[in-house]
Amino acid sequence: MKPQQPHATAEKLIDIAETLFAEKGFYGTSIRDLAEGIGIAKSSLLHHFPTKEKLYAAVLGKLAAEMTAEVKAIRTAAGDEEAQIFRFVQLLCDHSEKKPLRVNILMRELLDNPKRAETAKKWFFKAYFKELATIIRSGQLKGLFKPVHPETFILQLLGAHRYLIISLPTVKQVFDPPVYRHILENHRAELETLVKERLLATAT
Amino acid sequence: MKPQQPHATAEKLIDIAETLFAEKGFYGTSIRDLAEGIGIAKSSLLHHFPTKEKLYAAVLGKLAAEMTAEVKAIRTAAGDEEAQIFRFVQLLCDHSEKKPLRVNILMRELLDNPKRAETAKKWFFKAYFKELATIIRSGQLKGLFKPVHPETFILQLLGAHRYLIISLPTVKQVFDPPVYRHILENHRAELETLVKERLLATAT
DNA sequence: TGACTTGCCTACCGATCGGTCGGTAGAGTC
DNA sequence: GACTCTACCGACCGATCGGTAGGCAAGTCA
Numbered sequence: 001m002k003p004q005q006p007h008a009t010a011e012k013l014i015d016i017a018e019t020l021f022a023e024k025g026f027y028g029t030s031i032r033d034l035a036e037g038i039g040i041a042k043s044s045l046l047h048h049f050p051t052k053e054k055l056y057a058a059v060l061g062k063l064a065a066e067m068t069a070e071v072k073a074i075r076t077a078a079g080d081e082e083a084q085i086f087r088f089v090q091l092l093c094d095h096s097e098k099k100p101l102r103v104n105i106l107m108r109e110l111l112d113n114p115k116r117a118e119t120a121k122k123w124f125f126k127a128y129f130k131e132l133a134t135i136i137r138s139g140q141l142k143g144l145f146k147p148v149h150p151e152t153f154i155l156q157l158l159g160a161h162r163y164l165i166i167s168l169p170t171v172k173q174v175f176d177p178p179v180y181r182h183i184l185e186n187h188r189a190e191l192e193t194l195v196k197e198r199l200l201a202t203a204t
Numbered sequence: 205m206k207p208q209q210p211h212a213t214a215e216k217l218i219d220i221a222e223t224l225f226a227e228k229g230f231y232g233t234s235i236r237d238l239a240e241g242i243g244i245a246k247s248s249l250l251h252h253f254p255t256k257e258k259l260y261a262a263v264l265g266k267l268a269a270e271m272t273a274e275v276k277a278i279r280t281a282a283g284d285e286e287a288q289i290f291r292f293v294q295l296l297c298d299h300s301e302k303k304p305l306r307v308n309i310l311m312r313e314l315l316d317n318p319k320r321a322e323t324a325k326k327w328f329f330k331a332y333f334k335e336l337a338t339i340i341r342s343g344q345l346k347g348l349f350k351p352v353h354p355e356t357f358i359l360q361l362l363g364a365h366r367y368l369i370i371s372l373p374t375v376k377q378v379f380d381p382p383v384y385r386h387i388l389e390n391h392r393a394e395l396e397t398l399v400k401e402r403l404l405a406t407a408t
Numbered sequence: 409t410g411a412c413t414t415g416c417c418t419a420c421c422g423a424t425c426g427g428t429c430g431g432t433a434g435a436g437t438c
Numbered sequence: 439g440a441c442t443c444t445a446c447c448g449a450c451c452g453a454t455c456g457g458t459a460g461g462c463a464a465g466t467c468a
Binding site: 409410411412413414415416417418419420421422423424425427428429430431432433434435436437438 | 448454455462463464
Binding site for chain 3: 009040041043044047048
């Protein structure tokens, strides 16, 4: 059997796992489904990831690493904290348009994390979260931002965005198309306005 | 067997189901656990609710009915739309302090709803959502509120609140106690400020 | 050549899943 | 007493769960 790229199968597994875990959750997804999804036997999956938990952790780990790297890139890039936070909101919306299922994983992780032993000790998104809080604090020190409580504000900002994203499928099938379309169209602007009005110390 | 109140067992089942579904999700909860939770046999559970889906639907139905009734009560009670929306935010926070697990159910429902056939057709929280949108529109007609897009704003408001609530267990076990405490303490005020700054047409 | 490793396979395990079946105890009705 | 109805039960079903054991083909390296 040709080895292709090393770890190519493992990468494929992480990809399919990201999709299926996002759609059906950890307990709703079987390792059989995952293996069949990329056309290998179930025991072959277990050769790469000895348990379902480990595969799930790999998915979260990869996702968290990508997200954290992005925020750090924003931090070190040009621009003051105001530019950084708007760039962040922009990325948030862009990603959710391209890969809305990722948000599902992040949500499910929050819901299930307190229960699953394997991943309980270290939380994959701690660095991501801290980085964001640092942007806020730094902007506040420069007088760019209002004195909101950084962690609370970030949770509310992420929540305003992510909750809306995971609501979209339901909204689409329950409400009239114009309502759905308006939500889609207005979300980004409303989120930016939220940041403007809640965070920016407007020149007085 | 004394019949106690009629449907007393069914009510107990709905209660325990609300808790377990909230903690572990639909797929993570077995009807055995549910039955044992109130001390009856599994087949007795299936006597009251012929399938797991039906029990889940009963939980959602009861929850949605309560929540919708509350919002309608706010609407008909004294006070203008400004008072109504703040009363709503207040209720939101009060409930989440008393029964934080309920928010988990609402979140999981959004994540799983597009997949489960049984409850797909009618969405239990449609009336609740429409009632909230009506408050916004009504307030806008009177010039009390800014011209935000009502549905988008509500999703962001609910999201800002609910996402933070489901994050609390994780925040508690990952961050230092002061961070957790500050989030707990500041959330309500920050949410009210959010409404003030994003929604209220401040007297100009 | 032969020992070792890697990637994948089939076959199988005990446990648990949601759900069915036949039946029983008790209360109400006639 | 005969009948019906509700609430409940233990035993059982086929299917599926996560995970294990052992083997086979191909590439690596001595």
